[in-house]
Amino acid sequence: MSNAPDATAPFGFRDVPLAEKEGLVREVFSSVARRYDLMNDLMSGGVHRLWKDAMVEWLNPRPGWRVLDVAGGTGDIAFRMADAVRRRGGVAEIVVCDINGHMLAEGIRRAQTNGSAGIEWLCGDAESLPIADAAVDAYTIAFGIRNVTHIERVLAEARRVLKPGGRFLCLEFSRCEAPGLDALYDRFSFSVLPGLGGWVAQDEEAYRYLAESIRRFPPQNAFAKMIEKAGLSRVKVRNMTGGLAALHSAWRL
Numbered sequence: 001m002s003n004a005p006d007a008t009a010p011f012g013f014r015d016v017p018l019a020e021k022e023g024l025v026r027e028v029f030s031s032v033a034r035r036y037d038l039m040n041d042l043m044s045g046g047v048h049r050l051w052k053d054a055m056v057e058w059l060n061p062r063p064g065w066r067v068l069d070v071a072g073g074t075g076d077i078a079f080r081m082a083d084a085v086r087r088r089g090g091v092a093e094i095v096v097c098d099i100n101g102h103m104l105a106e107g108i109r110r111a112q113t114n115g116s117a118g119i120e121w122l123c124g125d126a127e128s129l130p131i132a133d134a135a136v137d138a139y140t141i142a143f144g145i146r147n148v149t150h151i152e153r154v155l156a157e158a159r160r161v162l163k164p165g166g167r168f169l170c171l172e173f174s175r176c177e178a179p180g181l182d183a184l185y186d187r188f189s190f191s192v193l194p195g196l197g198g199w200v201a202q203d204e205e206a207y208r209y210l211a212e213s214i215r216r217f218p219p220q221n222a223f224a225k226m227i228e229k230a231g232l233s234r235v236k237v238r239n240m241t242g243g244l245a246a247l248h249s250a251w252r253l
Helices: 018-044 048-059 076-087 101-114 151-161 181-201 204-216 220-229
Strands: 008-011 014-017 066-070 093-098 119-123 136-142 162-173 233-240 245-251
Touching: 008 018, 008 204, 014 018, 018 048, 018 101, 018 204, 048 076, 048 136, 048 162, 048 233, 048 245, 066 076, 066 151, 076 093, 076 101, 076 119, 076 136, 093 101, 101 119, 136 151, 151 162, 151 220, 162 220, 181 204, 220 233, 220 245
Parallel strands: 066 093, 066 136, 093 119, 136 162
Antiparallel strands: 008 014, 162 245, 233 245
16 A cells, blocks of 8 residues: 555545544544443444354464464453463463553453453554564454554564464454345444444444444455465465354464
């Protein structure tokens, strides 16, 4: 994507000046940070919890790993990974990196409430991670990559920080491929979801943006090609609930 002064980036169905997108996205997530689980419950009918469980199960994190969870400020994936490693009788070094301080504060609050220790919370940009080269065994990102300004830079950073043999795993809302469900989901997203967001979370526009951002994100095969172009290998895709979401897996070889 160009960095020319007149360059734009998608923000929902609008194209906004490139320099403005990060701030607009930050406002959305600062607004909904305390209601993040509720937000995903509304957008997925609660099924996001099963999708996240499936993500961590497919990753199969091991004791001794160093794992970087990007755009995971509220800790949903990190807590699941820590529990999975604990069931194996060990611990892993889990770093949560998020650009939004409100989201990180919510994750830290939840960790204190749940008694989840050993997770590192780091404020940083997915497009320029404060992590050394070849430093992590796994890189995860759930429901975050569609909100960045430059997807290509995020994928390049993922490859950079992964060790040779390291795993990339992304969970994101995607292109519904189930006949009938796609039309139903569209009606829900644009006719019901913003109103629910306004009523429950007092922010109708945030939920409107989130629904629109899903439609602007590349479909499964196009995103898989972007991952390959970034230098990651053995890309695999698993559709979740008819493609409402998709898991993309790849390796740094």
